[in-house]
Amino acid sequence: MNDLNELYREVILDHYQYPRHKGTCTAPCVISEGKNPLCGDELTLYLTLDGETISDVTWNGHGCSICMASASMLAESVHGISIAAAKEKLQAVVDMMHGKGIPAELDLGDLPVLEGVKQFPVRIKCALLAWTTLQEGLNQHGNEQRNDTH
Amino acid sequence: MSTLAQNKNILDVAAVRKDFPILATQVHGKPLVYLDNAATAQKPRAVIDALTHFYETSNANIHRGVHALSEAATAQYEAVREQVREFIHAASPREIIFTRNATEALNLVAQSYGRAHLQPGDEILVSTMEHHSNLVPWQLIAAERGATVRAIPVHASGALDLSQLDTLLTKKTRIVAITMLSNVMGSITPIRELAARAHSVGAVLVVDAAQGVVHLPINVEQIGCDFLAFSSHKLYGPTGVGVLYGREKLLEAMPPFLGGGEMIDHVEITHSTWAQLPHKFEAGTPNIADVIAFGAALSYLQNIGMEKIRAYETSLTHYAVQQLSRIDGLTIYGPGLEDLRDAVIAFNLGGLHPHDVSQALDFDGIAIRAGHHCCQPLMRALGVVATNRASLAFYNTAAEIDFLVAALKKTKQFFGSAR
Numbered sequence: 392m393n394d395l396n397e398l399y400r401e402v403i404l405d406h407y408q409y410p411r412h413k414g415t416c417t418a419p420c421v422i423s424e425g426k427n428p429l430c431g432d433e434l435t436l437y438l439t440l441d442g443e444t445i446s447d448v449t450w451n452g453h454g455c456s457i458c459m460a461s462a463s464m465l466a467e468s469v470h471g472i473s474i475a476a477a478k479e480k481l482q483a484v485v486d487m488m489h490g491k492g493i494p495a496e497l498d499l500g501d502l503p504v505l506e507g508v509k510q511f512p513v514r515i516k517c518a519l520l521a522w523t524t525l526q527e528g529l530n531q532h533g534n535e536q537r538n539d540t541h
Numbered sequence: 542m543s544t545l546a547q548n549k550n551i552l553d554v555a556a557v558r559k560d561f562p563i564l565a566t567q568v569h570g571k572p573l574v575y576l577d578n579a580a581t582a583q584k585p586r587a588v589i590d591a592l593t594h595f596y597e598t599s600n601a602n603i604h605r606g607v608h609a610l611s612e613a614a615t616a617q618y619e620a621v622r623e624q625v626r627e628f629i630h631a632a633s634p635r636e637i638i639f640t641r642n643a644t645e646a647l648n649l650v651a652q653s654y655g656r657a658h659l660q661p662g663d664e665i666l667v668s669t670m671e672h673h674s675n676l677v678p679w680q681l682i683a684a685e686r687g688a689t690v691r692a693i694p695v696h697a698s699g700a701l702d703l704s705q706l707d708t709l710l711t712k713k714t715r716i717v718a719i720t721m722l723s724n725v726m727g728s729i730t731p732i733r734e735l736a737a738r739a740h741s742v743g744a745v746l747v748v749d750a751a752q753g754v755v756h757l758p759i760n761v762e763q764i765g766c767d768f769l770a771f772s773s774h775k776l777y778g779p780t781g782v783g784v785l786y787g788r789e790k791l792l793e794a795m796p797p798f799l800g801g802g803e804m805i806d807h808v809e810i811t812h813s814t815w816a817q818l819p820h821k822f823e824a825g826t827p828n829i830a831d832v833i834a835f836g837a838a839l840s841y842l843q844n845i846g847m848e849k850i851r852a853y854e855t856s857l858t859h860y861a862v863q864q865l866s867r868i869d870g871l872t873i874y875g876p877g878l879e880d881l882r883d884a885v886i887a888f889n890l891g892g893l894h895p896h897d898v899s900q901a902l903d904f905d906g907i908a909i910r911a912g913h914h915c916c917q918p919l920m921r922a923l924g925v926v927a928t929n930r931a932s933l934a935f936y937n938t939a940a941e942i943d944f945l946v947a948a949l950k951k952t953k954q955f956f957g958s959a960r
Contacts, residue, residue: 399897431926455894457897
């Protein structure tokens, strides 16, 4: 890859310039924070859960275009779906960034445009920050539920 | 254009560029424009050849074999120590210690001098713009000895805020550890004044000259510093070689840093005595070949003339700052156009993240640095998470600066008016 347009696909730039679901959440929600100390990227993810469904997602933070676009795309793609389906997408994105194949039947929407990033090892972390933050939020939620049942 | 013409009179850059094989490289199909010299400088053919030549003709361990190769290797290695002594105008080669890098040299002072001299309640004075390598070693020894690290704040211009020096520098201060030249902003510190001030309260001055040695003349006797550290690889020599200068009287009294071969005199099972300086601080087989090739780097630079190199770099830096500051929305951190500064330029482009900027420049074959530059406290003081940094060497040209400026304008356009 030697073209700026191949890495920074139009969809990525669009999410960067017009981020979706950006903001905070004042209602009770699961809050998780992610940081990439190497480049100073910081992200907070707010998950509103209704039973097993992610009924709302918002996020806030600052970072490079890849990191911000990935957060925006994450919010768009897990909004309104089940926790199980979100986990499936999360795994698919992580696998994609590490060069593993992803199930053909899985509808990832815009997310495959992020695949170009995997050729730039230092940027993989940027693309994955939102997703590791989602993982953290879902783990938190899982732990809370386990504690509640005890 | 006058700058271009003027530069040509100072130094024949076209000729100089031919000495650096890597400068003919293409990156992403474009000619390499290497502007990350503060991270590491490129190596002239003379250095690359010296490495090969050593391994092909003189390779042996030093200071031990009684055979021709060992004697040849030892002589070449010790000749570089003398070259370094002369380069920084130290009084004696016993004051020149080879380490792995500047970081190890600073750790040596912290672990040896620091451990022997710091008492609970003592203070170590650094500045907000220190590279982590001149900060973390002091934190480690301070925690161990119950001492505290304090910092001289830095103005937005990159200058030390010396107005608070009277409060910060007291009888409690045992060590003052300061950079000679900021690796982020290119600002220059008044180290002669700091040496005098440190000595007035009975503290020693440790100078981080990792950047300073590349761009400023160094005379340790005139500076009056007690220790000074730098590395070979930023001075066009190989990686894996650092230099610690230490005042002989201080080094004599200091305990060893690392133990092993070479640094001993007499060894029993329960105790040992130490070798004379400088060998007391050079445990184990040193980086012989790279030290010898570092000598070739110093010779190469001196053949061109350090004054010529500095004059050219000053002129090119002025041109770069002038051209960069004309880009709409570009912020330069540190000294302005008319301030004293050197060839390291930190900047941000509008609200664009430095990683995006340097990635875009990379596609044009331009190498700059993006990130916190191992200076997280300084980034916080500047109120940014990261910056871009272009750092120049004498093989860079005004045409390359023009190319950088054009690429930055293109980058700004590409990402639009985002954030």
